[in-house]
Amino acid sequence: MKGTINQDAKTLESRANSIRVSAILKKYTMVIALVVVFIFFTALTGGKMLYAQNISNLLLQNAYVLVMGCGMLLCILTGGNVDLSVGATLCLVGAIAAQLMSNTSLNAVLVIIICLAISAVIGTWQGFWIGYMHIPPFICTLAGMFLFRGLGRVVLESKTVSISNKLFLNIFSSYITVPGVDAGEIHWSAMIVGVVVAAxxxxxxxxxxxxxxxxxxxxxxxxxxxxxxxxxxxxxxFYCWKLANYKGIPVMLVWVLGILLLYAFITSKTAFGRYFYAVGGNEKATKLSGIDTRKVYFAAYCSMSILAGLSGLLVAARIGSVNGDTGMSYEMDAIGSCFIGGASAYGGSGTVPGIVVGAILLGVINQGMSIYGLDNNWQYVVKGAVLLIAVIFDVVSNHKTGKA
Known part of the structure; x- marks a missing residue:
């Protein structure tokens, strides 16, 4: 009898350990995938992925994905909805910024404020129709995608407008240099910041x-x-050491971290942040509990447009010019980072840290394929396959295949 009890206890313990390991693997699947993909491309490119310049550029090239991903997360949380107009909004705001700085004597800071205000107006417009008039988000933002892209090209007069305003470029695309500390080849301020953050x-x-x-x-x-x-x-x-060996901490990193920390706080520490999860989980129950779901939808799409506008400024500063195709298909990168990072295609679940993992994974794939020299057409194939696999994993792992 005692032997049977011991055997049963061992069996239960073994099952518990198996369930625990399975849960850990499921929770960190994309993190593991990121590590594997990074190692794969590092080997494929002969170690070029580890160059200090490439590590630094990995953030700069994907800053807009991280920023817009935060806003897209709120839209997706409300029930798997997305905003298809963010790439066009990015183009329009970048075009306005470029033209204002090229054709007027306005201060760069004032231009930034005007552009963010225009982004808020766009978000208010879309948030009103979606939240209060109940226009389907897909249709409303699809219309916005054509509308704002067209307006952006009108503003640019179908030309490429360069940006040379030093203050504007310094605000978004410069590097932090501490006199005395960063005098040599190694920018020690980056390592000091890294040590402080780690501690x-x-x-x-x-x-x-x-x-x-x-x-x-x-x-x-x-x-x-x-x-x-x-x-x-x-x-x-490791990341800070690589930054220290290139040009130090980019100002764009400060912008990105600020947005990430703000949205991580909102979604995880505030009651209003939990409303987005509630709407995506069960909108009817959320209404019955006294929450105004119209305000939740309005806030999601207004926030998304503001972040798209900020991303327009970041992209314009990094590239140094804006044209009618700026931001083309960027909405897909933002959506992909959310789904790859664990946001549910049905809404109600997803986190900001997940977006970071998803955006970096996409960035590593893009950068690795570019360094390797893979044909641009095949790059689209790989990105599409990764996104499909991520969504399939979400659906299957959460038993949402529609089976009886």
Missing amino acids: VLLVRTITGRAKKARKGYAMDSAASAFSKVILIDLLIL
Whole structure:
């Protein structure tokens, strides 16, 4: 009898361990995929992916994806909805900025404020029709995609307009240099920032666990928690070391981190942020609980347009010019980063850290294929396959295949 009980206990423990491993693999599937893809392209390109310039450019080339991905996440959370007009909005705002700086004597800061205000007006327009007039988001934003792209080309007069305003370029595309610290070939300020951030994360983990322990909250094992934060710290230090060996910390990184931290706080720490999840989970129940879902939709699309406008300024500063095709298909990159990063195609689930993983994964694939010299047509094939696989994984893993 005792032997049978022991055997049953071992069986249950084995099943529990199996379930635990399965849950971990499911939770970190895309992180594992990112590591595998990065190693693959590093080997394929002969280590060129690890060059300091390429590591730095990985962020700069995908800054717009990270920024717009935050706004797209809110749209997707409301029920798998997307905004197809963000690439066109990016083009229109970039065109207005370029023309204002080329043809007027307005200060660059004032131009930025005007452009963000125009982005807010566009978001208000779309948010009104979607949130309060119940126009399907797909139709409304599809119309916006044509409308704003056309207006952008009208503003540009079908020309390519270059941007040479130094203040504007410094605000978005310069590098942080600390006198005395960054005098040599290595920009030590980047490493100092990396060490500080790594230390803060470690201290927060220790104090957070101590606080939960005092209140009796359930926690992950100490080994799991500390191994995770140590791994993140090592990645931060590695990234900062690469930045230090190139030009230091790009100002664009500050903009991107600011947006990411803001939206991570909104979606995870505020009641309003949870409304987006509630609407995507069950809109009828959300209405019955007293939440005005119209405001939720309005906020999602207004926020998306503002971030698309900011991305237009980032892209214009990085490239140094704007034309009628600027931002073409950028909406697909933003949507793809969300779905690849774990956002559900049905709404109600998704996180900002997931967007970061999805955007970096797309960025690594794009950069790796470009360095390797893969034909541009095949690059589209690979990106489409990755997106399809990510959505299929979401549907199958969450048992949403429609089976009885």
